[in-house]
Amino acid sequence: xxxxRLVRLVLVLGDQLSLDLSALQKADKKQDTVVMAEVSGEAxxxxxxxxxxxxxxxxxxxxxxxxREEGWRVEYTTLDDPENTGSITxxxxxxAAAHDAAGVIYTEPGEWRLIEALAEMPLRTHSLPDTRFxxxxxxxxxxxxxxxxxxxxxFYRDMRRKTGLLMDGDKPEGGKWNYDHDNRKPAPDxxxxxxxxxxxxxxxxxxxxxxQFGENFGDLRPFWFATDAAQAREQLTxxxxxxLPKFGDYQDAMLSDQPFLYHSLISFYLNAGLLDPLAVCxxxxxxxxxxxxxxxxxxxxxxxxxxxxxxxxxxxxxxxPDYSARxxxxxxxxxxxxxxxxxxxMNCMAQTVKQTREHAYxxxxxxxxxxxxxxxxxxxDPAHVHKWYLAVYADAYEWVEAPNVIxxxxxADDGIIASKPYISxxxxxxxxxxxxxxxxxxVQDKTGEKACPFNxxxxxxxxxxxxRFEANPRMGNMYRVWDRMxxxxxxxxxxxxxxxxxxxxxGATV
Ligand code: FAD
Ligand code: DLZ
Ligand code: SF4
Numbered sequence: 214x215x216x217x218r219l220v221r222l223v224l225v226l227g228d229q230l231s232l233d234l235s236a237l238q239k240a241d242k243k244q245d246t247v248v249m250a251e252v253s254g255e256a257x258x259x260x261x262x263x264x265x266x267x268x269x270x271x272x273x274x275x276x277x278x279x280x281r282e283e284g285w286r287v288e289y290t291t292l293d294d295p296e297n298t299g300s301i302t303x304x305x306x307x308x309a310a311a312h313d314a315a316g317v318i319y320t321e322p323g324e325w326r327l328i329e330a331l332a333e334m335p336l337r338t339h340s341l342p343d344t345r346f347x348x349x350x351x352x353x354x355x356x357x358x359x360x361x362x363x364x365x366x367x368f369y370r371d372m373r374r375k376t377g378l379l380m381d382g383d384k385p386e387g388g389k390w391n392y393d394h395d396n397r398k399p400a401p402d403x404x405x406x407x408x409x410x411x412x413x414x415x416x417x418x419x420x421x422x423x424x425q426f427g428e429n430f431g432d433l434r435p436f437w438f439a440t441d442a443a444q445a446r447e448q449l450t451x452x453x454x455x456x457l458p459k460f461g462d463y464q465d466a467m468l469s470d471q472p473f474l475y476h477s478l479i480s481f482y483l484n485a486g487l488l489d490p491l492a493v494c495x496x497x498x499x500x501x502x503x504x505x506x507x508x509x510x511x512x513x514x515x516x517x518x519x520x521x522x523x524x525x526x527x528x529x530x531x532x533x534p535d536y537s538a539r540x541x542x543x544x545x546x547x548x549x550x551x552x553x554x555x556x557x558x559m560n561c562m563a564q565t566v567k568q569t570r571e572h573a574y575x576x577x578x579x580x581x582x583x584x585x586x587x588x589x590x591x592x593x594d595p596a597h598v599h600k601w602y603l604a605v606y607a608d609a610y611e612w613v614e615a616p617n618v619i620x621x622x623x624x625a626d627d628g629i630i631a632s633k634p635y636i637s638x639x640x641x642x643x644x645x646x647x648x649x650x651x652x653x654x655x656v657q658d659k660t661g662e663k664a665c666p667f668n669x670x671x672x673x674x675x676x677x678x679x680x681r682f683e684a685n686p687r688m689g690n691m692y693r694v695w696d697r698m699x700x701x702x703x704x705x706x707x708x709x710x711x712x713x714x715x716x717x718x719x720g721a722t723v
Pocket of ligand 1: 475478517523581585606608615617
């Protein structure tokens with residue numbers, strides 16, 4: 214007890230590292246105690262990439278220090294503390310008993326799993342909305358009410374109007390809402406951006422993570438992520454200076470041994486709370502108005518954040534806790550071992566998995582059109598795909614990962630997010646990358662020993678889901694092309710695809 218009022222605990226989770234967090238705003242630093250905890254429950258609910266765990270713990274430790282400097286009392290549990298109960302709820306119950314606390318206030322977590330666990334605790338709790346987003350749950354519900362289709366583009370326009378970003382009065386800057394058309398250039402010959410800034414890690418955390426999670430998929434070193442708000446801002450500024458001008462042009466391109474191209478690599482920091490999305494967008498907007506970056510780059514980038522990022526969150530909370538378990542296409546194949554680094558002859562997959570292992574990062578098109586596309590074409594159980602993405606990317610929390618994987622990538626939500634499945638044959642990957650030139654398969658071959666598996670599986674997917682997609686106006690053309698092929702060719706494609714999938718299931722190197 215402090216004075217005659219009761220002490221409250223203020224929970225700050227590993228992805229809530231923002232000084233303007235609603236729970237901190239609501240609390241009283243003279244009276245209340247902040248609780249932060251490194252717990253095995255959060256570190257093992259999927260086999261996270263070691264870099265993701267190290268990033269979380271390093272950033273949590275620094276944030277706890279910042280809070281102390283700001284005058285907060287912080288009770289911090291390290292993973293190796295002998296008293297550690299192993300879960301967020303366990304730590305809150307333990308600390309509540311020690312402080313004779315009246316209850317716990319917290320900002321709503323980004324995963325239903327934890328929302329439910331906190332609500333079931335035998336403590337008085339007060340959950341506050343997470344105000345670090347542009348659209349509240351209520352805003353998204355209002356926007357979605359009565360709409361037959363929840364298309365991102367219309368939501369995005371409302372977010373432009375709401376924020377005033379790139380608006381010229383009530384008109385979009387430049388006359389168009391969306392400049393995506395200019396953002397599809399194939400891979401450049403050379404990349405004149407060195408990628409993100411590199412920062413020194415906390416060696417004690419690296420030691421802890423190596424000892425406890427060293428067997429997980431993913432390289433712990435070299436570790437260079439930003440781990441506090443100042444470093445994250447420094448990286449953002451450097452990227453706006455050097456990466457943003459070409460971000461739009463090469464947003465969809467892929468190059469071997471160039472994992473970052475012109476991407477910002479700020480999703481880790483945005484999602485953990487080290488950067489504020491609206492502030493980031495205002496800086497990018499200012500760079501455009503200063504003549505430093507073209508409109509297609511600034512608009513493309515701002516759309517990802519106030520459009521896609523906010524929209525994904527809206528869908529996750531609107532759809533409810535069962536969303537991640539959806540499997541609209543009835544896919545049941547186990548996730549192939551090549552996702553965990555087993556050898557594969559498909560160079561695009563090998564490159565994407567390799568950089569995922571090295572950096573806990575892959576950019577959007579690699580996630581969507583390489584690993585996601587392959588899983589969808591091969592009919593992998595979306596629950597397995599979901600767990601993989603949640604584990605291997607350092608920016609993955611369910612509120613953003615699940616709609617991207619279950620909805621956008623695997624079409625397992627029956628088309629809430631995507632109007633048609635994101636599938637492609639090898640041709641798209643060939644156009645957008647340099648992967649096919651060094652591949653054991655031949656992207657030009659539609660059948661035969663060396664036929665690119667994406668080519669075989671593309672038709673296999675369309676054929677096996679004909680009843681579901683034939684009437685889709687955006688897919689009719691594909692079925693017409695398939696139907697015009699001679700029957701012998703179609704039979705060969707399907708036979709070879711089945712044989713290839715059988716080899717995959719046997720665990721052969723494919
Ligand atoms: P940039 O290319 O520089 O883009 C800027 C920012 O826009 C990103 O930092 C991110 O905050 C935002 N953004 C872009 N696309 C999306 C999107 N589709 N959804 C939400 N935000 C977006 N993003 C995550 O933050 N966490 C995830 O777990 C995640 N899983 C994904 C899974 C799949 C199958 C796909 C297709 C996409 C996923 N994304 C996820 C979206 C996107 O791939 C990443 O946000 C992006 O690659 C992060 O890298 P960056 O910061 O360099 O992004
Ligand atoms: C991702 C993660 C990890 C690896 N570890 C912790 C932890 O030990 N303590 C903590 O408070 N948060 C951690 N996190 C982030 C949480 O998993 C995240 O807050 C929830 O998934 C909700 O988004
Ligand atoms: Fe990937 Fe096919 Fe190209 Fe090989 S040929 S890199 S499998 S798209």
